[in-house]
Amino acid sequence: NIPVETIKRTITYIRYLEREKQKGVKIISSRDITSLLNIPPAQFRKDLSFFGEFGKRGVGYNVDILIETLKQLLGLDRKVKAIVVGAGRLGTALVQYPGFLEINVEIIGAFDNDSKKIGQSIKGIDIYDIKNIKKFIIKNNVKIALLCVPSDSAQIVANILIEAGIKSILNFAPVVLILPEGINIANVDMASEIGSIIYRMKETVQ
Amino acid sequence: NIPVETIKRTITYIRYLEREKQKGVKIISSRDITSLLNIPPAQFRKDLSFFGEFGKRGVGYNVDILIETLKQLLGLDRKVKAIVVGAGRLGTALVQYPGFLEINVEIIGAFDNDSKKIGQSIKGIDIYDIKNIKKFIIKNNVKIALLCVPSDSAQIVANILIEAGIKSILNFAPVVLILPEGINIANVDMASEIGSIIYRMKETVQ
Numbered sequence: 098n099i100p101v102e103t104i105k106r107t108i109t110y111i112r113y114l115e116r117e118k119q120k121g122v123k124i125i126s127s128r129d130i131t132s133l134l135n136i137p138p139a140q141f142r143k144d145l146s147f148f149g150e151f152g153k154r155g156v157g158y159n160v161d162i163l164i165e166t167l168k169q170l171l172g173l174d175r176k177v178k179a180i181v182v183g184a185g186r187l188g189t190a191l192v193q194y195p196g197f198l199e200i201n202v203e204i205i206g207a208f209d210n211d212s213k214k215i216g217q218s219i220k221g222i223d224i225y226d227i228k229n230i231k232k233f234i235i236k237n238n239v240k241i242a243l244l245c246v247p248s249d250s251a252q253i254v255a256n257i258l259i260e261a262g263i264k265s266i267l268n269f270a271p272v273v274l275i276l277p278e279g280i281n282i283a284n285v286d287m288a289s290e291i292g293s294i295i296y297r298m299k300e301t302v303q
Numbered sequence: 304n305i306p307v308e309t310i311k312r313t314i315t316y317i318r319y320l321e322r323e324k325q326k327g328v329k330i331i332s333s334r335d336i337t338s339l340l341n342i343p344p345a346q347f348r349k350d351l352s353f354f355g356e357f358g359k360r361g362v363g364y365n366v367d368i369l370i371e372t373l374k375q376l377l378g379l380d381r382k383v384k385a386i387v388v389g390a391g392r393l394g395t396a397l398v399q400y401p402g403f404l405e406i407n408v409e410i411i412g413a414f415d416n417d418s419k420k421i422g423q424s425i426k427g428i429d430i431y432d433i434k435n436i437k438k439f440i441i442k443n444n445v446k447i448a449l450l451c452v453p454s455d456s457a458q459i460v461a462n463i464l465i466e467a468g469i470k471s472i473l474n475f476a477p478v479v480l481i482l483p484e485g486i487n488i489a490n491v492d493m494a495s496e497i498g499s500i501i502y503r504m505k506e507t508v509q
């Protein structure tokens with residue numbers, strides 16, 4: 098299988114290639130890509146090798162073909178439906194973020210348990226009552242949930258999502274979720290990102 | 304030096320230990336910690352070994368001492384000042400996030416170039432004109448910037464921050480920033496987090 102770090106870098110490659118495509122670039126060399134993305138050329142070739150043989154040495158890569166093939170191999174060529182659970186500060190920002198559509202992830206609804214929020218809408222995306230989440234997930238074949246509820250309700254809500262058939266969770270609450278086998282989880286922990294910077298800052302000062 | 308993954312896990316340990324401390328727990332075993340955090344005990348002991356000798360086998364760890372020592376070793380025992388640059392959807396959510404104070408990071412101001420936003424305030428944090436950012440960074444000894452501007456202005460704004468004396472950037476714009484040596488950077492790329500989930504989802508279905 099392909100390492101997670103390679104997957105993440107490949108998404109950066111796709112995003113970069115799409116920007117070049119918009120500028121009308123048809124063929125691109127690995128030197129162009131790696132110098133702009135500040136990645137060693139050997140790393141780029143190694144990452145691509147997980148996906149098969151591309152481009153000819155000396156000729157470069159066809160931008161359209163490379164984008165299409167990488168998207169297909171990563172499963173980003175088909176639209177995936179997602180929901181945001183917890184329509185608070187972070188959830189409200191995420192619902193409006195155009196960056197998810199770039200990888201074919203469409204946020205089609207938000208859920209909350211606060212009666213003041215239920216029935217509102219954020220830029221056209223309705224906020225529903227979490228009581229009706231199971232019906233919504235099944236009816237709309239939702240695969241991914243972005244979990245933006247407070248830490249103390251994250252595990253309970255995660256259990257509701259799994260029971261409703263969600264297969265993948267992007268968790269923003271700074272807690273470790275205990276999930277059954279087969280559920281894909283990715284955690285975004287901003288405090289620990291900052292913590293790792295602070296440690297490096299401390300080390301450089303010493 | 305200590306690997307980044309160990310740093311991030313250690314912040315999870317500190318956060319968990321602080322919750323236990325609030326419940327009045329004085330002594331804790333590595334088995335308690337690892338079962339709740341879903342981490343193999345050997346991983347926990349290996350991570351701690353980077354920081355020195357703790358606790359006695361069979362007796363467990365003193366919660367207060369462990370928290371204090373780990374925070375000190377990571378440099379999280381002293382308050383660090385931070386700013387948010389780009390007071391848009393994401394920046395507005397981050398300014399209000401209490402999770403940064405947990406690791407002694409205090410957001411003391413937000414910056415923007417939109418005249419409609421400058422002069423406003425978000426829950427008591429003022430939005431300043433980015434033109435005045437250098438004076439503010441120097442006067443308040445700001446060390447960290449959370450970069451929440453659109454992709455096409457991220458590099459320009461990062462250059463301004465470095466020139467103003469910022470040593471560390473938490474970058475939310477989905478671009479690769481080219482920075483001089485000695486600048487600590489951490490990137491939060493939510494689209495690539497979701498992309499890695501989608502790939503795993505695709506693999507499990509096959």
Ligand SMILES: NC(=O)c1ccc[n+]([C@@H]2O[C@H](COP(=O)([O-])OP(=O)(O)OC[C@H]3O[C@@H](n4cnc5c(N)ncnc54)[C@H](O)[C@@H]3O)[C@@H](O)[C@H]2O)c1
Pocket residue numbers: 182183184185186187188208209210211214227244245246247248250254269270271287396397398399400402
């Ligand atoms: N605000 C940020 O910038 C930020 C940054 C990093 C992480 N986080 C994390 O993201 C999560 C959300 O943070 P926030 O700042 O948006 O908080 P918030 O309080 O603004 O929003 C939380 C929302 O979840 C809803 N909610 C609570 N319990 C629920 C339940 N059982 N079912 C459905 N909805 C429920 C609340 O009604 C509220 O609308 C937290 O875990 C926080 O630690 C936030």
Ligand SMILES: NC(=O)c1ccc[n+]([C@@H]2O[C@H](COP(=O)([O-])OP(=O)(O)OC[C@H]3O[C@@H](n4cnc5c(N)ncnc54)[C@H](O)[C@@H]3O)[C@@H](O)[C@H]2O)c1
Pocket residue numbers: 190191192193194196388389390391392393394414415416417420433450451452453454456460475476477493
């Ligand atoms: N909204 C989200 O949930 C989300 C999620 C992931 C990543 N991001 C990324 O975070 C960044 C911000 O996203 P957003 O949704 O908050 O966008 P936004 O458009 O709501 O906010 C951007 C803010 O930056 C300001 N700005 C633009 N150029 C500037 C400059 N040169 N100097 C100072 N301020 C400037 C704008 O005036 C605006 O207030 C983007 O790069 C986006 O890709 C956003």
